[in-house]
Amino acid sequence: MKMLINVPETVVADALRGMAAAHPDLSVDVENRVVVRRDAPVAGKVGIVSGGGSGHEPLHGGFVGPGMLSAACPGEVFTSPVPDQMVRAAAAVDSGSGVLFVVKNYTGDVLNFDMAAELAEDEGIQVAKVLVHDDVAVTDSLFTAGRRGTGGTLFVEKIAGAAADEGMPLERVETIARQVSEASRSFGVALTAVSTPAKGSPTFDLPEGELELGIGIHGEPGRERRAMMTSREIADFAVAAILEDLQPRGPVLALVNGMGATPLLELYGFNAEVQRVLGERGVTVARTLVGNYVTSLDMAGCSVTLCEVDDDLLRLWDAPVSTPALRWGR
Amino acid sequence: MAEQESGQALDAAFFIRWLTACAAAVEREASRLTDLDAAIGDADHGSNLQRGFRAVAEVLAKDAPATPGAVLTLAGRQLISTVGGASGPLYGTLLRRTGKALGDAAEVDRAALADALGQGVAAVAQLGGAAKGDKTMLDALEPAVDALATSYEGAARAAEEGAVATTPLLARKGRASYLGERSIDHQDPGATSAALLVTTLAEIAGQAPAAGSGQ
Numbered sequence: 082m083k084m085l086i087n088v089p090e091t092v093v094a095d096a097l098r099g100m101a102a103a104h105p106d107l108s109v110d111v112e113n114r115v116v117v118r119r120d121a122p123v124a125g126k127v128g129i130v131s132g133g134g135s136g137h138e139p140l141h142g143g144f145v146g147p148g149m150l151s152a153a154c155p156g157e158v159f160t161s162p163v164p165d166q167m168v169r170a171a172a173a174v175d176s177g178s179g180v181l182f183v184v185k186n187y188t189g190d191v192l193n194f195d196m197a198a199e200l201a202e203d204e205g206i207q208v209a210k211v212l213v214h215d216d217v218a219v220t221d222s223l224f225t226a227g228r229r230g231t232g233g234t235l236f237v238e239k240i241a242g243a244a245a246d247e248g249m250p251l252e253r254v255e256t257i258a259r260q261v262s263e264a265s266r267s268f269g270v271a272l273t274a275v276s277t278p279a280k281g282s283p284t285f286d287l288p289e290g291e292l293e294l295g296i297g298i299h300g301e302p303g304r305e306r307r308a309m310m311t312s313r314e315i316a317d318f319a320v321a322a323i324l325e326d327l328q329p330r331g332p333v334l335a336l337v338n339g340m341g342a343t344p345l346l347e348l349y350g351f352n353a354e355v356q357r358v359l360g361e362r363g364v365t366v367a368r369t370l371v372g373n374y375v376t377s378l379d380m381a382g383c384s385v386t387l388c389e390v391d392d393d394l395l396r397l398w399d400a401p402v403s404t405p406a407l408r409w410g411r
Numbered sequence: 412m413a414e415q416e417s418g419q420a421l422d423a424a425f426f427i428r429w430l431t432a433c434a435a436a437v438e439r440e441a442s443r444l445t446d447l448d449a450a451i452g453d454a455d456h457g458s459n460l461q462r463g464f465r466a467v468a469e470v471l472a473k474d475a476p477a478t479p480g481a482v483l484t485l486a487g488r489q490l491i492s493t494v495g496g497a498s499g500p501l502y503g504t505l506l507r508r509t510g511k512a513l514g515d516a517a518e519v520d521r522a523a524l525a526d527a528l529g530q531g532v533a534a535v536a537q538l539g540g541a542a543k544g545d546k547t548m549l550d551a552l553e554p555a556v557d558a559l560a561t562s563y564e565g566a567a568r569a570a571e572e573g574a575v576a577t578t579p580l581l582a583r584k585g586r587a588s589y590l591g592e593r594s595i596d597h598q599d600p601g602a603t604s605a606a607l608l609v610t611t612l613a614e615i616a617g618q619a620p621a622a623g624s625g626q
Contacts, residue, residue, distance in 0.1 A: 159453045160496040188585045189496035196500055219589050226588045277454055280445060284454040299453040301586055
């Protein structure tokens with residue numbers, strides 16, 4: 082598999098150097114792997130810190146900036162960052178108002194953020210955590226690692242960031258972030274497998290003419306494989322899977338997300354089908370975001386995330402944001 | 412096989428030799444571990460452990476602690492700071508807790524190591540919320556600790572057998588659990604790397620199982 086890289090070992094560091102060069106508003110510590118908004122800590126405001134394996138860009142580093150994340154910790158490709166990074170990020174953004182960790186529900190992320198929270202508290206930083214676990218493809222039971230955090234992460238980070246920006250205290254920001262997390266549901270499909278730089282070839286075998294339903298964002302295979310479906314059929318399937326789990330009473334935010342290698346032309350066509358089926362099912366869409374936001378390297382495919390919102394959450398969603406990947410109202 | 416004495420003294424140098432040999436073993440087996448992980452996880456177990464154990468070997472070469480406990484604690488901390496993922500905190504906790512349990516004795520014997528490793532494994536089970544049979548590293552580690560009370564050779568064999576025995580299991584923890592039934596018929600990469608560390612321990616103790624056995 083051809084890749085635009087030097088050697089697999091330096092992929093993350095190379096990207097961070099490029100990010101630093103492109104975004105002077107960010108302070109990028111390449112060696113310690115922390116991306117921080119340059120004006121941090123912001124007096125009187127809660128810091129929002131997230132992080133996770135690399136390979137999901139623009140998540141999380143591309144969401145650092147006023148109105149969203151205060152800092153992000155990129156791990157190796159598809160590997161949770163280490164506690165040292167998170168403690169460093171927390172210390173850099175804590176104004177004394179405390180820090181919220183936004184954690185995607187993967188065993189590694191949870192363990193490392195838990196360790197980091199303990200270490201940060203030892204340093205006198207008040208830390209709260211919110212877990213994102215929105216992927217309906219995973220059966221949530223005591224006997225699994227629980228649902229994965231995927232597209233819902235964008236909603237949590239944006240709305241928590243807006244809440245912090247308004248000067249809300251940590252406890253309130255945490256409550257809002259949890260509300261968004263609990264109101265979010267996602268479902269993803271892969272048309273191709275993903276190739277990590279370390280492996281250099283697809284991590285699972287997905288033949289031409291088939292697609293994988295219920296995939297995560299790490300090239301882990303999904304739960305079911307079928308003959309290739311049309312955009313219309315995929316939208317029907319994905320939305321049905323979500324609505325089986327959460328039937329919204331109010332309006333929703335919709336994220337129609339590309340996995341990395343699906344052209345926007347296809348993604349917008351897919352969004353038309355998603356909006357059609359939501360209309361048929363009586364779901365009101367308040368806002369829609371279409372694009373590659375929570376990706377899986379070079380995977381072709383898409384995911385749909387819905388988040389049920391009330392007026393307060395919608396106001397926070399609409400609030401100004403100024404990050405490399407999400408930017409409006411300022 | 413000669414009878415093994417629990418009294419064989421294990422000093423800091425022994426544990427440094429073990430962890431350095433682990434780094435070499437992980438280096439050798441990295442692509443196999445990554446391939447196993449590709450089948451039911453995310454294809455990085457080999458490269459993650461490679462990064463971690465390289466860092467462990469480096470720090471131990473630079474600054475050798477004086478006691479077995481200090482060697483293991485330092486190595487554990489190094490893994491936590493460099494590996495990431497789930498395996499960083501889990502293997503890091505395994506070594507740290509084992510090191511802590513050994514205290515500041517200058518030398519320990521096999522029985523003391525078995526006891527301390529048991530505490531390390533219990534800490535891993537608690538941290539990961541997993542139990543034996545969930546298709547994780549515990550499937551290799553728990554039988555290995557039990558067998559280590561008797562011999563290094565037995566521990567290596569038990570770990571290998573435990574790793575192989577994960578193949579028909581349904582994963583209940585970690586990333587493989589997302590696959591549900593599709594996780595069946597694949598050997599667990601975490602149990603495989605755990606067995607590698609225990610086998611290496613037996614080798615360094617001069618008590619490796621005969622070649623080809625337990626594989």
